[in-house]
Amino acid sequence: xxxxxxxxxxxxxxxxxxxxxxxxxxxxxxxxxxxxxxxxxxxxxxxxxxxxxxxxxxxxxxxxxxxxxxxxxxxxxxxxxxxxxxxxxxxxxxxxxxxxxxxxxxxxx
Amino acid sequence: xxxxxxxxxxxxxxxxxxxxxxxxxxxxxxxxxxxxxxxxxxxxxxxxxxxxxxxxxxxxxxxxxxxxxxxxxxxxxxxxxxxxxxxxxxxxxxxxxxxxxxxxxxxxxxxxxxx
Numbered sequence: 001x002x003x004x005x006x007x008x009x010x011x012x013x014x015x016x017x018x019x020x021x022x023x024x025x026x027x028x029x030x031x032x033x034x035x036x037x038x039x040x041x042x043x044x045x046x047x048x049x050x051x052x053x054x055x056x057x058x059x060x061x062x063x064x065x066x067x068x069x070x071x072x073x074x075x076x077x078x079x080x081x082x083x084x085x086x087x088x089x090x091x092x093x094x095x096x097x098x099x100x101x102x103x104x105x106x107x108x109x
Numbered sequence: 110x111x112x113x114x115x116x117x118x119x120x121x122x123x124x125x126x127x128x129x130x131x132x133x134x135x136x137x138x139x140x141x142x143x144x145x146x147x148x149x150x151x152x153x154x155x156x157x158x159x160x161x162x163x164x165x166x167x168x169x170x171x172x173x174x175x176x177x178x179x180x181x182x183x184x185x186x187x188x189x190x191x192x193x194x195x196x197x198x199x200x201x202x203x204x205x206x207x208x209x210x211x212x213x214x215x216x217x218x219x220x221x222x223x224x
Contacts, residue, residue, distance in 0.1 A: 036212060051211040089154055096168045098144055098156040
């Protein structure tokens, strides 16, 4: 059971917009801690996609965006592409530790 | 550029020990807390442990408390994870990560606990 809750799977057709939610509590996201998002392909390390709730590292397309409100955060992907098919994880902080969502598998139809 | 390189993984029998290392470069290592995170086969990410920038504070996941020890050598820019009394359920890829406003992760090292 992960501290942060994500939907196990989402899907969308090429060109569509999808969102992935990440729900926490008053001890993590709701306490004001930053939320980061990672993209992971099979057999590879997680790649930082969004940091500090809504910031993109250099090289990440602006099709990816993040937001945070209250005890939840969201990752939005617009103009969905086949190459976006991957696992996505949210991460925040809670009592000196990192906490993660269970991961969401994005399928591009 | 910032780089983290894990090493020390391998195949080990249940009950045995293993020490992982994480060599850091490209940033002032002794200014940052560091984490270990693991991922069991087919599973999600699980936080394992964190150590403060100077090594004075350490915290562990309940699943490894009393068996794993995180440490660092700031003179060598290296993070460690001593893993004792290993169990089959500890089988995973272990990642080290820099605790920063923009976290940085290594590529991981694989630990397999099997008889």
